[in-house]
Amino acid sequence: MDHHHHHNGHHHDHANLKGRNLLISIVLNVVITVAQVIGGVISGSLALLSDALHNFSDVLSLIISYVATKLAKRKASIDRTFGYKRAEILAAFINASTLVVVAIFLMIEAVKRLMEPQEIGSNLVIIMSFIGIVANGLSVLLLKKDSSSNMNMKSAYLHLLTDMMASIAVLIGGILMKFFQIYWVDAVLTMVIGMYLVYMGYDLLKESTKVLMLFTPKSIEVQEIVNSICELEAVKNVHHVHIWQLNEEEIHMEAHIDFMEDIKLSEFDVILEQIEEHVYHRHGINHVNIQPEYDKCDSKNVIVQD
Known part of the structure; x- marks a missing residue:
């Protein structure tokens, strides 16, 4: 019956700053990728070429993240009632997927190279890898702050880290x-890099999938919320509960509430405000949609399969 919103301030300014940092990182990674491809081909280093491939995936992931931050700022419309608020979660999912795929590809190539070791031009490898460390290090510093609070930025940050x-x-x-002259170390290092990428990418893939699948956020205990609402004097039962995360800033809740008496709409508004404040301050839920009921014949289970 009602949607209540608790909004965060300075969101747009922060999004502009995120966009600028991503753009700088994109330019740095294009430079590294081109340099490492040339260096890898000339030197014959698989580790350097695999690093270049990963850098290329970084460029793509950063572009996806950049587009997502721009889309997320677009306003809702008649045919897009939530706007593009899920764009950043989708970007995180795509980036985590590519991280895992690239890692598996690197490990396959490393096994092939281990079976057929080749002499490698080490001087070029040293120079190119040093350039990679400096440029990626700058990018990591640019995105570090936002990576702790935003799944999209975390996915870009992980690629770079x-x-x-x-x-x-x-x-x-x-x-x-x-x-x-230990040339097999090139393939072994590639294998280690690949395994680490799988480890990092899987966790982010799991988290973004949970959001896209509308799973209840890990930090929220549904039964605890139901019990606390049922403590209100006028409330008889809370059922048909759905709690999901729309994006990094918004958690939505909808529920049906059975009332003891056939109360007035004005009385319901007072109770609704109490519920909104409670779930926001205790559980971080900032969008609440309640359907009031009195003596209605429907399932009274907390979770109902639609």
Whole structure:
């Protein structure tokens, strides 16, 4: 019957800042990718080429993240009543998926190279990996702040952080190849990078999937909310509850409430305000939609399969 909204301030200014940081990171990663592809081909280093491939996936993921931040700012309309608020979650899902796919591809290539080791131009590998560390390090610093509170930015941040680590691994490999002629280390490092990417990407993939599937947020206890609403004197029963996360800022709740008496609409408004304040301050739910009922014959289960 009613939607109540608690909005965050300075959202648009922050989104503009996120967009700028993403753009700078895109430019840096295009430069690294081109440099590493050239360096990898000339030197024959699989680790450097795999790092370049990962950097290319970074460029794509950063572009997706950038487009998502722009889309998320668009207003709702008649045919898009939620606007594009889910764009950033979708971007996080796509980026996490590509992170895992790229990692598996790298590990397959590393196994092939282990079986057929090749001599590698280590000087070029060292130079290119150092460039990768510096550029990715700058990008990581730019996105670090937003990565803790935004799934989309976390996905972009993870791509860059793992790539910086990959560049460090490639640098170590380059030094070992130059001074000790241990060429198999190139493939071993590629394998380690791949496994780490799978580990990081899977967690984000799982979290973004939960949001897209409308699962109840991990921090929310549905039964606890139902019990607290039932403590209100006028409330007889709370049922047909749905709680889901729309995006990073919004958690929605809808429920049917059975009342003890056939109360007036004005009395319901007072109770509704109490419920809205309670679920917002205790559980962070900022959009509430309640259907009031009196003596209605329907399922009184907390969770009802629609």
